[in-house]
Amino acid sequence: MTNLFAFPRRIAGLVTVLSALVLAVPAYAEVVFQDVTSPKGINAWLVEDYSVPIITIRFAFEGGSTQDAIGKEGTANLLTALFDEGAGDLDSDAFQTKLDDDGAEMGFAADQDAVYGSMRMLADKREEAFGLLKLAIQEPRFDQNPIDRMRAQIVAGIIASAKDPGTAAREQWAKALFGDHPYARQSQGTEVSLASITADDLRAFKTANFARSNLHVGIVGAIDAKTAGETLDMLFGDLPEKPDLVDVPDIQPTFGKDLFVDYNLPQTAIYMAFPSLKREAPDFYAASLMNQILGGGGFSSRLTDEVREKRGLTYGISSSMMTLKHSNVLLVNTSTRSDRAAETLTVTEDVIARMAKDGPTPEELASAKKYAIGSYAINELSSSGSIANTLVGLQLRGLDIDYINERADLLNAVTIEDVKAVAAKLLSVKPTILLIGPPLTTAENPAPAEPATPSVN
């Protein structure tokens, strides 16, 4: 899944010795984004790079599993398993053999908001590889044998995990947050819904979702703009102009619920959902810096300091902003030995409450900005695949091609008052909390005679 804040963020104290190291120039200065429009008017972002003789293409059709028909949940997911299972005159075996002979790797995936495709190829096999990708996009066969086989594998996965407490927890969590919204559905589908999906359903989904106006493309590697443009026309030029998508409403998640999946585990998993912000919100950058200081995936965040470093209560605790097209949530999660889960929860809530009340210190904010700015290249542009992913992700978020040059200014413009305000706004709300593990033990409710795990000290 693409997620603007998928990369780890940490805060940093000021270390005087190191001030000379702060980057004066953005590290991604050498990665040049080109805007390419094909003869037929299809747009893509391109990074030309000949240092390794390979080409990577990624693309996304907006829509995703929220477009699954009611009762046919799992359609988008099943569809993505079938693009290398036969296209044009080539059946599954012939297609995969040719793909292998031509040395290309092709992949498709779906999340709630889009269907994604990608291919990585050797530059000297470009024409053969793109030829197969064109077939997959334009003429997938959806033969019954591969449909049945891939469906059976998905069903096997559902059955395999059906008794895991994490599965029940995931379902409860999605229902509690999103109610009847499509985001509450399991995107892999159910045994019943999968059984009802036919080749015609898959074909119809593909026709409705694969169009030019909801397409975003990123290309990276040993290919020039002219060839890239011609390739775009070959791959996508014959798709319909507009998709036929079902409207998906925005949804504000439900907060303040307490969920519990009772299972005798050595650790209790804790999930907390707070409100977050839309990508377009004016205080989005303030929220992202606040999240980074609170628990942004690193080792110096407030949550990591208090829960892991000072108390040894967990191996990991983090907060993250989940920014979907139609909703958003700020998640905090950790896992901790079950007999100290109540303590961990209290410490975590205290750290969050303190952030809500006082916001960060100026030093924390300055460091968070430096990290957010300096880390972009390392986190987002470290390989052809990650660059292509970034190109598509930026387009999906509606950002323009100059964004990476403007991003630092947007972050630097955030004031401490902005962060304090947004912390108070988001973190003062009572979160929805999910616990997976044995019942909490507290002073009023002491540990059972036989604890779930051996005592340590």
Added chain:
Amino acid sequence: MILKHGLALALVTVLSLPAMAEDTAPDTAIQNFTLDNGLEVVVIPDHRAPIVTHMVWYKVGSADEAPGKSGIAHFLEHLMFKGTVKHPAGELDRLVTEIGGNGNAVTTSDFTTYFQTVPADALATMMDIEADRMRGLVLTDDVIGSERDVVLEERRMRVDGSPQALLQEETTATLFQNHPYRIPTIGWMQEIEQLNRADAVAFYDQYYAPNNAVLVIAGDVEPAAVRTLAEETYGKVPRGPDLPARVRPSEPVQDTKRTVSLSDARIGIPSFSRTWIVPTYRTAEPGEAEAIDLLSEILGGGSRSRLYQQVIVKDGIGASAGASYDGGAYDPSGFTIYGAPQPGHTLPEVEAAVDAQVALLIKDGVTEAELNSAKARYVRSMIFAHDAQASMANLYGSRLASGGTIKDITEWPDRIRAVTAEQVQAVAAKYLNPAISVTSYLLPPETTGAQ
């Protein structure tokens, strides 16, 4: 999820891919030299972005631990972030963060690796701090208890809460009867609980020295400048005492077929795996590890493999089936086949179908066509490997820290190309004897066996 001070649970996962060589390489002249104090250095220029990956590989892992001290290699790895006189606890993390980089550390059975990816102009500082903690670590009792609690939580998270991981741990403990690969890298719970400061200091003093390490620097750097920096930083660290040859207790001749089973209420579909101990790149006769790699690919490496095509596609009885080989391990390690049934089919059906494919391959060998396809996949994976700086650094670091050479890597595609169909058949026949193997079953409750 936070992955700090991570731990590779497989014996060696860093180099389980065949990504071990460069072939149709771009113009990147890799440099390799050794400092006077014995530190081996590899420089892999990659000028696509002004970024550098800096790694130190210590030639010590959990399989080098003393009996009763399981987990000390990994615990010390965590403690290595507790600071020195010059750079107090937390400074490295803060510094890496300050410049927008990332860093971490990993312990396996064979290595302990510390790494950062940072803007290229921060390399000197990374080298300064990493060199400083090679001998300058300060451990006080007050950091030991809480960090040990963190490690205990890590064990609960990775192993104790997962039936798959518990079974894997005990399968490995059964596969190896004498070699310390039988002991999990994270350590046994009751032994981690007893690890203390003295254990950590003793392990550190024994193994952390320039002459027991490999420095890998991949990125936007000039080898000559790196050499100068290395001499100014790591070069000042005194050479440690010569370590004895790295010889771990070896496996006796194995004679039995052993079975390990775990039933758990969370398991919805049963599965099995069968594992043999086979040579690895460091220990094999010339060409043999390459042949085993190709055997693994042809038998069970993805959707073009025999197991996938027969058990899942043609028979339609398997939900999964495949094979894997851990050729990067320092000592002989595992070759595994595995499978799970589709709903409506049974585990014994799948197990028999997987076994039939092994038997068929041993009897009739492999075709030239499938051999050539597997070779082509491996050779092109080398080209793709150049796309990610960190994977190149891993590739060279793991090989050299195993006592290998640059040549081992650059010539690997040629050695793969030279493998014959007869050699693949021969290693299958030699090593995949079902009468001497370890089979593990992961089962739903109330199932007493796989018969």
